[in-house]
Amino acid sequence: MTHKPHILPVLILAQFACTSLWFAGNAIVDDIALKTGLGPEIIGYVLSSVQFGFITGTLVFAFLMIADRFSPSKIFFICALFAAACNLSLLVAELSKWHLLFARFGTGFFLAGIYPIGMKIAADYYENGLGKALGFLVGALVLGTSFPYLLQGLELNSNSDTVLIITSVLAVVGGIVVVFFVPNGPFRKRSTNIKIKAGISLFRIPAFRTAAIGYFGHMWELYAFWAFTPLALFTYTALNSSNFSIPLLTFVIIALGGLSCALGGYLAQKIGSFKIAYYALFGSALFCILSPLLFKLPPVLFLIGWSLWGMAVTADSPQFSSLVANAVPPELKGTGLTLVNCFGFAISIISIQLLTILSTQINPTLIFLFLGIGPLIGLYVMTQKK
Known part of the structure; x- marks a missing residue:
């Protein structure tokens, strides 16, 4: 483990600051809808364009092996x-639909140089205890993801400008602290040449393949759950005549996932990353199956249930990343993490668009059932290894 105790706190701060950009568009989706004239489909457009940009970015980064060839x-x-x-x-x-899509695409593209690169930096510093380090790091990402909803919920401004300005300033600060205070890690092994087939060949490693498929099942659920939690809260209030602050509750539900990532990191040191990932994936699959029943519960129990789901849906993410990083050669850790992120986020686009369509075709209380597909597949593959 590194002898520089400031490294992990700096990475946590930077990851939180930069990933606050991820859901900035979703948190202000009502204002964006007014500017562009888009209807309910805007929820899928805004997030899927970020995801598509992220996928494109990770493909470019993985193909060129940027994370393993240059200073992270x-x-x-x-x-x-x-x-x-x-x-x-x-x-x-004057915001057009195409400006919106390209701007969010660009944000996602450059997030490919933040989220997986942050994990690569952690892997370069923590040869042992990587599960714990990534637990904190992904927890910071989760908190950053929820942060725009907090800004919107606090109603700091009558329009969306405050959310956009604060998240952008935070991202710049995050980038500055990393480049000035986090040099290359002691366990970094630099690749000097592009190996076009290196990334795909990693799937021949059984441990990598199992971790990757488990992660893909997790990603089928995660971002669609986050994106449609505001709709779930709105649906519940409409059915039960409740009065929730939807942005603030969305912030709390997503942010609690950051806590579960950190707790999972601690537990991983005792029982291993594989068990934490497996049990968390099992828990979130169970919530998917039971989701229609949650809407029939009293308000307090509904919120407790949705919050526990918000914790289960994220707790496995850093442990899957730890399993991926530990399954590949040191000189290909960055490429392996980036490639798995790429495929995982491609899968998330499919589930987001599926729920976007289903939300207009069937009862919204039933759409979350379909999120169970990914976790169940992941659990099946992981069970074979067990």
Whole structure:
């Protein structure tokens, strides 16, 4: 383990700051809908364009092996600046649909140089205890994801400008602290050449393949759950005549996932990353199956249930990343993490678009059943290994 105790706190701060850009568009989706004239389909458009940008970015990064050939801290810094610029471009008075989609696509593209690169930096510093380190790091990502909803819920401004400005400034600060305070890690092994087939060949490693498929099942559920939690809260209030602050509750539900990531990191040191990932995936699959029943519960029990789901749905994420990083050669850790992220986020687009369609075709209380498909497949593959 590194002898520089400031490294992990700096990475946690930077990861939180930069990933606050991820859901900035979703948190202000009502204002964006007014600007662009889009209808309910905007929920899928706004997030899927970020996911598609992220996928494209991770493909480019993995193909060129950027994370393993160049200084990860410098990549993190440069991508933070460009992602913030894309986010700020939404401040224009006249926002077209195509401007919105390209801006969110650009944000996602440069987030590919932040999220997986942050995990690569952690892997370069923590040869042992990586599950714990990634637990905190992914927890920071989860908290960053929820942060725009907090800003919106606090009603700091009558329009969306405050959310966009604060998240963009945070991203710039996050990039600066990494490039100045986090040098290359002691366990970094630099690749000097592009190996075009290196990434795909990793799937021949059984441990990598199992961890990757488990992660893919997790990703089928995760971002669709986050994106449609506001709809779930709205549906519950409409059915039960309740009065919730939907942005603030969305922030709490997503943010609690950051806590579960950190707790999972601690437990992984005692029982291993595989067990934490398996049990968390099992828990979230169970919530998917029981989701229609949650809408019939009293308000307190509904919120407790949805909050526990928010914790279960994220707790496995850092442990899958730890399993992936530990299953590949050191010189290909960055490429392995980036490639798995790429496929995982591609899968998330499918589930997001599926729920977007289903939300207009069937009772919204039933759409979350379909999120169980991914976790159940992941559990099946992981059970074979057990």
